Amino acid sequence: MLSATLTANAWYNINQSQIDDNKRRDADHGICYDANRHRGQCGGKASAKDRFDGKIPDWTAGEARKILVDVLKAGYASRQRSQGKGQASQWLNTAAGDIGRQMAALEPEYFRRWDASDRNPADQWYLGQVRQIAERYVSGHQGPGQGEAMIGQVPAATRQRAEDATFAVLEPLIQRIEKSQGQASAVSWAREVGGAVGSGVKNLAPEYAQRAKA
Structure with a gap:
């Protein structure tokens, strides 16, 4: 239930990921066509966002999912004990959707940090934000917290x-x-x-x- 809900609400289709990987691999080997013109050797240096089509890389997304599952498991179990399975499941569905939308809003800042510095600090920032968002949601404080990405003061x-x-x-x-x-x-x-x-x-x-x- 938990894994299925998170997958449905927060993660993109694996088939598309495989297509993107093939495009990157072809471009890295100088095999160019319309769909990968902006990548690697086919279009010179591209930003991290362009190279990954604006999607969080698989490894980082996988680590974020582990963090989410760990945090939401505790929230789900607590609500199941106090409110029953039906209410807990309903909460989980809503939580997965709300958290997924907040995570999607982090993506532009993630790639900005990657381009400005390196992937490792961008990954650490993103994973830290995911944990904060999930923990705030489970505790009932669903609004923005300390360190959350700001876009024009919002x-x-x-x-x-x-x-x-x-x-x-x-x-x-x-x-x-x-x-x-x-x-x-x-x-x-x-x-x-x-x-x-x-x-x-x-x-x-x-x-x-x-x-x-x-």
């Missing part, structure tokens, strides 16, 4: 929730435009509106920081 997890809420509002409109005007028009409209919303949200950061301090 915690990464808070920004992720704001983006999810924005998408929930815009998605029906995008679908409506796509049906009536076609995909190209919908994509163009979404980009324009997304840019406008992003600028507006950025302007809220100072007020957010002031209220958080208060």
Whole structure:
């Protein structure tokens, strides 16, 4: 139950990982085609994010999963004893989804740290953040904690929730435009509106920081 829930909510498909590995291997050996033009010898030096298609590398993701399982096991067992299996399972489903979204929000900062320094410190930062997020969630303190990635004065997890809420509002409109005007028009409209919303949200950061301090 625990492993299946975590896998479903937090980890990408293994088949895609194998495809990405093949692309990297081909590029490293100078075998180039459209899908790997930006990699290795096929496109010169690429950022860590480009080399891994913006996904956390397998080893780091595996270590993060071990940390998650260890922390959530204790939270699940405690709730099963006090609330029963049904309530504990429901909590676990919600926890896995919420923590997975917070982890996804860490990825840009992970790759920024890798490019600025090296993979090892980036890995250590990411794994430490995963443990903090999981432990905060299990203890009932689900909000941002000390050391959590900040994006423009706003915690990464808070920004992720704001983006999810924005998408929930815009998605029906995008679908409506796509049906009536076609995909190209919908994509163009979404980009324009997304840019406008992003600028507006950025302007809220100072007020957010002031209220958080208060």
